[in-house]
Each structure stands twice: as structure tokens, then as C-alpha cells.
Amino acid sequence: MNGVHDMGGMHGFGAVAPEAGEPVFHERWEARALALTLAAGAWGRWTLDASRYARERIPPADYLHMSYYEKWIAGLSTLLVEARLVTREEIANGRAAAGAAKSTPPLKADRVPASLAHGGAMERTVLVEPIYSPGMTVRARNINPVGHTRLPRYARGRVGTVTRHHGAHVFPDSNAHGLGEQPQHLYQVRFEGRELWGETNNSEVYIDLWESYLEPG
Amino acid sequence: MTLRVKALESLLVEKGIVDPAALDAIIDTYEHNVGPRNGARVVARAWSDPAYKARLLKDATAAIAELGYGGRQGEHMIVVENTPKIHNLVVCTLCSCYPWPVLGLPPVWYKSAPYRSRAVIEPRGVLAEFGLSLPDDVEIRVWDSTAEIRYLVLPERPPGTEALGEEELAALVTRDSMIGVARASQTKAES
Numbered sequence: 377m378n379g380v381h382d383m384g385g386m387h388g389f390g391a392v393a394p395e396a397g398e399p400v401f402h403e404r405w406e407a408r409a410l411a412l413t414l415a416a417g418a419w420g421r422w423t424l425d426a427s428r429y430a431r432e433r434i435p436p437a438d439y440l441h442m443s444y445y446e447k448w449i450a451g452l453s454t455l456l457v458e459a460r461l462v463t464r465e466e467i468a469n470g471r472a473a474a475g476a477a478k479s480t481p482p483l484k485a486d487r488v489p490a491s492l493a494h495g496g497a498m499e500r501t502v503l504v505e506p507i508y509s510p511g512m513t514v515r516a517r518n519i520n521p522v523g524h525t526r527l528p529r530y531a532r533g534r535v536g537t538v539t540r541h542h543g544a545h546v547f548p549d550s551n552a553h554g555l556g557e558q559p560q561h562l563y564q565v566r567f568e569g570r571e572l573w574g575e576t577n578n579s580e581v582y583i584d585l586w587e588s589y590l591e592p593g
Numbered sequence: 594m595t596l597r598v599k600a601l602e603s604l605l606v607e608k609g610i611v612d613p614a615a616l617d618a619i620i621d622t623y624e625h626n627v628g629p630r631n632g633a634r635v636v637a638r639a640w641s642d643p644a645y646k647a648r649l650l651k652d653a654t655a656a657i658a659e660l661g662y663g664g665r666q667g668e669h670m671i672v673v674e675n676t677p678k679i680h681n682l683v684v685c686t687l688c689s690c691y692p693w694p695v696l697g698l699p700p701v702w703y704k705s706a707p708y709r710s711r712a713v714i715e716p717r718g719v720l721a722e723f724g725l726s727l728p729d730d731v732e733i734r735v736w737d738s739t740a741e742i743r744y745l746v747l748p749e750r751p752p753g754t755e756a757l758g759e760e761e762l763a764a765l766v767t768r769d770s771m772i773g774v775a776r777a778s779q780t781k782a783e784s
């Protein structure tokens with residue numbers, strides 16, 4: 377979706393403001409927000425891509441106004457309700473509805489270190505050969521999907537060079553929407569700054585792009 | 594937000610959706626066990642051991658796993674090397690992708706609109722705000738983390754550190770130098 381989360385190249389947000397000696401969490405609720413998101417994710421009712429899409433659907437004015445972990449709580453609430461693990465009323469009340477079933481959490485404390493250390497690899501084996509290979513010229517397609525996508529707007533329609541083939545990876549545009557992993561070949565593509573931003577830009581941007589985002593350049 | 598998150602947590606605990614002890618364990622992991630000191634050890638090893646550096650640049654996920662690091666948000670790692678003529682900078686313009694196993698959770702500025710919007714279009718301006726002004730002939734490569742590939746910058750080894758051992762070298766490696774917004778320190782780093 378052409379949302380406000382797709383920020384690459386926008387102007388007007390001001391200077392970057394690093395904080396010296398920044399703590400991992402500024403408030404305890406931020407730590408709980410992170411942990412709740414990871415622990416609830418262990419149900420497997422939504423994918424990482426779906427959780428990103430839930431945050432992208434936050435209305436733009438709210439998205440820009442909210443702090444990072446406020447967005448996480450908003451996204452988590454959406455996911456929990458859509459997965460029917462809780463209702464909007466239960467979230468509003470902070471307690472379970474009368475007669476609601478009690479489940480067993482899938483992630484127990486003793487499994488946390490192993491779970492985090494294992495992660496979730498996204499590379500898959502596919503039978504089709506990759507269309508592109510390093511050195512080939514490609515163009516990022518000018519597409520504007522209304523759902524989740526990882527093709528940033530600033531790259532659409534631009535010509536770059538394939539610099540690496542990563543193998544086949546889970547396709548976010550389907551995986552975010554419950555349409556399955558549909559893995560595709562994934563490429564690292566180098567774009568010259570002047571192609572993206574005009575003649576005076578002399579940097580380079582490397583973007584990881586799925587095969588269906590690309591066409592021959 | 595404190596009350597709102599507390600209410601959500603008590604609801605999820607009451608319904609048996611999350612285990613409060615698991616929440617504590619997750620938080621403990623990222624506050625105490627997983628952070629930029631992991632990445633600093635990877636960099637110091639690469640500076641000290643040319644064979645390790647070669648493995649790191651060829652297959653970063655495997656080389657990082659040799660030191661015991663890996664997992665969530667670091668399943669597919671690539672290390673990019675800074676040289677006198679090439680400077681690398683990592684960003685996630687679409688959200689906040691960041692190599693957790695080697696750097697921990699990202700700082701607020703990395704997740705902020707100013708950094709996400711500007712790193713790709715004016716990296717030199719962003720670097721200057723971090724106090725890093727690079728000569729015009731240095732090629733700047735910006736890595737936008739759009740897939741599940743996570744990028745770690747291998748900063749240049751500071752001059753005058755030839756006599757230092759791996760542990761002393763690791764102390765020079767800042768989080769920011771592994772994102773690419775700073776050089777490694779010549780004196781012991783704070784973060």
C-alpha cells in the first residue's frame with residue numbers, strides 16, 4: 377500500500393536525533409509491548425509480514441504521531457482481534473468476557489531462549505530457475521498494490537543492476553494476507569543515486585527485491 | 594500507555610494467550626544478553642583473523658554463528674566492508690528491520706522518520722549530522738533492508754591499533770559504526 381510508512385526520500389521530517397547513552401527501553405511498558413508482541417506471535421496465527429501490514433494500516437496521522445512501541449501495541453491489538461484471540465470489547469475492558477475459554481500459552485519461559493535463538497528462516501526451495509542473475513539490468517516495476525508490499529515507492533520504475541541472488545524467499549505480498557508463502561527468487565539490486573534522485577546524487581542504494589517486482593531493464 | 598499496556602497484558606494472561614514469565618524472559622534477553630557487544634566481537638574477530646574475515650564476508654550467517662550468535666531477525670546475514678574508498682550505511686525505509694542477534698534492538702533514531710526518509714536520498718547529510726564527513730571520492734552504499742536479509746557493517750580498523758588483542762579491539766567497536774553512521778573509535782567505546 378502507498379502508505380506513510382514508505383518513507384524513503386520524503387522531506388520535512390527534520391534532523392536525525394541520536395540520544396547518547398540510550399537505554400534499550402525508555403519505559404517499562406515499551407519492554408512489555410515488545411514481549412507481548414513476540415509471545416502472542418508464538419501462536420502462529422499471523423506472520424511477520426502480517427504484523428508489519430497491521431502497523432502499516434494505522435491511519436497516517438496516527439502513524440506519524442505515535443511512538444514506535446505505541447504502533448506495536450496498535451498493530452498487536454489489530455492482529456489479536458483479527459485472529460479472534462480477543463475481542464475489541466475485551467481490549468477496552470482489560471478483562472476476558474464472561475465465560476471466555478482459557479487457553480494454554482504456546483510460548484513458555486523455558487522455551488524463550490531457544491525460540492529467539494532459532495528465529496524463523498525465510499529462504500525456501502523452489503523448482504523454478506531464477507530469471508535474473510548478477511550483472512543483469514532490471515527495472516523495478518511500476519506497481520501500486522493496495523495490500524502489503526516491500527517494493528518501496530522510490531524504486532518503482534527505476535533501473536538497476538542485479539548484484540546478488542539470495543535464493544528464493546517467502547513472498548511478503550502474499551504471506552501478509554494469509555495467501556501462503558508463495559516463495560520467489562529474491563535479488564539484491566543496486567540503483568545509482570542519480571537514477572533514483574537525479575543528476576546531482578552520487579550515492580548508491582541497494583534494495584532486496586522479489587522476482588515479480590522486476591522486469592528486464 | 595502504561596495503563597493501556599498493563600490492561601492488555603492482564604487480559605492476555607487471563608485468557609492464557611501469553612505466559613508472564615515468558616514475557617520477562619524475552620525482555621531479559623534483549624536487555625542483558627543480546628546487544629551490540631555481540632556484533633563488536635564479530636568485528637574484532639574479523640580484524641584479528643583474516644581467515645575469519647574471509648568467511649564472514651562470504652557467508653555471514655555461518656561465520657556469526659561460529660561465535661554463538663543467530664536467530665530472530667538475524668536468520669540471513671550479510672556483512673558489508675568499509676574501506677578507505679567505500680562507506681556502507683544500513684537503513685530500513687519501510688519499517689525498522691535491524692540485525693537483532695548482533696546489535697540488539699534498534700535505537701529510536703534508527704526507527705524514526707528523519708532517518709528512514711533521508712538515509713537513501715541524502716546519506717552524506719545524515720552522516721554529517723552524526724559528525725562523519727566523508728571525502729567526495731568515497732563511494733557511499735546505502736543498504737535498504739526491504740527483505741529478511743539483515744546487513745551489518747564491518748567498519749575500518751582504526752589506525753594505531755596493531756598491538757591490540759581481540760578483546761581490546763571489541764571495545765573500540767560502537768553500535769553506530771556497525772550501522773554505518775560512525776567510524777570505530779580509537780579509544781574505548783561507550784556503547
